[in-house]
Amino acid sequence: MNNCVNGMKQRTLGKEASVKGKALHTGQDVTLTLKPGALNSGLVFRRIDLFGKPEVRPVSEMITELERKTTVSSDTVKLHTIEHVLSALSGMAVDNAIIELDASEPPIVDGSARPFTTLIHQCGVVEQAEPRETFVLTHPITINEGSRSIIALPFDGLRITCTSADDRGIHTQHLTIDIDAETYEAQIAPARTFTIYEDIEGLIEKGLIKGGTLDSAIILKGDKIVSKEPLRFKDELVRHKILDIVGDIVLAGVRLKAHIIAVRPGHALNARLAAAVRKQWQESKAPKAKAAAPPPGESFGGPADCAVAAAQNSGLRDDAALVEHEHLIAVPSVGHPMGDQDNGSTLRGGQRGQVARFHGSHLRRAQRHKLRSCQIEDLLGTEGCNVFCAKASQLLRAQ
Numbered sequence: 001m002n003n004c005v006n007g008m009k010q011r012t013l014g015k016e017a018s019v020k021g022k023a024l025h026t027g028q029d030v031t032l033t034l035k036p037g038a039l040n041s042g043l044v045f046r047r048i049d050l051f052g053k054p055e056v057r058p059v060s061e062m063i064t065e066l067e068r069k070t071t072v073s074s075d076t077v078k079l080h081t082i083e084h085v086l087s088a089l090s091g092m093a094v095d096n097a098i099i100e101l102d103a104s105e106p107p108i109v110d111g112s113a114r115p116f117t118t119l120i121h122q123c124g125v126v127e128q129a130e131p132r133e134t135f136v137l138t139h140p141i142t143i144n145e146g147s148r149s150i151i152a153l154p155f156d157g158l159r160i161t162c163t164s165a166d167d168r169g170i171h172t173q174h175l176t177i178d179i180d181a182e183t184y185e186a187q188i189a190p191a192r193t194f195t196i197y198e199d200i201e202g203l204i205e206k207g208l209i210k211g212g213t214l215d216s217a218i219i220l221k222g223d224k225i226v227s228k229e230p231l232r233f234k235d236e237l238v239r240h241k242i243l244d245i246v247g248d249i250v251l252a253g254v255r256l257k258a259h260i261i262a263v264r265p266g267h268a269l270n271a272r273l274a275a276a277v278r279k280q281w282q283e284s285k286a287p288k289a290k291a292a293a294p295p296p297g298e299s300f301g302g303p304a305d306c307a308v309a310a311a312q313n314s315g316l317r318d319d320a321a322l323v324e325h326e327h328l329i330a331v332p333s334v335g336h337p338m339g340d341q342d343n344g345s346t347l348r349g350g351q352r353g354q355v356a357r358f359h360g361s362h363l364r365r366a367q368r369h370k371l372r373s374c375q376i377e378d379l380l381g382t383e384g385c386n387v388f389c390a391k392a393s394q395l396l397r398a399q
Helices: 083-091 114-123 181-188 197-205 236-252 267-285 303-313 319-323 360-368 373-398
Strands: 003-013 017-022 029-036 043-047 063-065 071-074 077-079 097-101 125-136 141-145 148-154 158-164 173-178 194-196 218-221 224-226 255-263 344-348 351-355
Touching: 003 029, 017 114, 029 114, 043 077, 043 083, 083 097, 083 114, 083 181, 083 236, 125 267, 141 267, 148 267, 158 236, 173 181, 173 236, 181 236, 194 197, 194 236, 197 218, 218 236, 236 255, 236 267, 255 267
Parallel strands: 043 097, 125 255, 158 255, 194 218
Antiparallel strands: 003 125, 017 029, 029 097, 063 071, 071 077, 141 148, 148 255, 158 173, 218 224, 344 351
């Protein structure tokens, strides 16, 4: 069942707490207050500076701007740069809360989500009476934008594999992490936002980063990293990318269970993923005809099973048809981060970046011995199967 109640209770805040600061892009002085939320209300913004104190529960359909921030609009209410506070609340497993603002944008504080996780601790977290709804994908999602890509695979939990790199192919970082409240708070929330030095003038000309300082961001200048304090992690950049993903997928409107694999993600790519998840979730709740049972002795329940079945049903039965397309996958093989073993560096479309070579020999062995998908999983391991699943999905879209 894809819309599942997993026994975990919904959680909200025990009391309210506030933080003051300057907004990153508008430069406004702003006070943000976190307050308890009602059952099933979700994460709701309240603009107390506007008449009627309008409330907005942001979802993907409301997105209006994605340059260096996630902005949503509902009627006359606009909310900028909401990803960090949403990331903190979701990452800390808070389901229902009111985020009260007296301006259009939360304070940037130190550029990370740590000020908000600190605020959550001040509020305290309490369980509510009803169970939490989570959504497991019905099928993989693959989104590509040039040298950038994001894939989501069915998974019992939230795992994020991310590769961060700039257009120059430097400052490349890679991380795979399973997200729970404890891990998020310690390993993701402290990671600060960053920008490239050469981009700053253009951002100022566009009226952005009016409140940006070295107190709230890391600056990348050439191969150097400029920071007012030492890096909090040696791979702080990719950790902040994961922070943004956690915040942006809140706009799917449901707590997601998936393995997300992202290469050079940004808010635009994250938003497309959130929209695709939301669409799949809404479709899964609609009445539908009963699905046909799998053939005797077969099971099409897991990600590897879905990929193998889909490839076979589309006529991709022979090894050559798969191996013909296996030469480049824009996803680093998990377990071989950025250049381990058979992985290679290559240039594609003028973009420098790390790519992983899919091990065609595994496919050939699987095809030659007509292994069932569960045996393929034994052969490749879970992560190898995830890559196989993603590739099969990509091939099907090309048909």
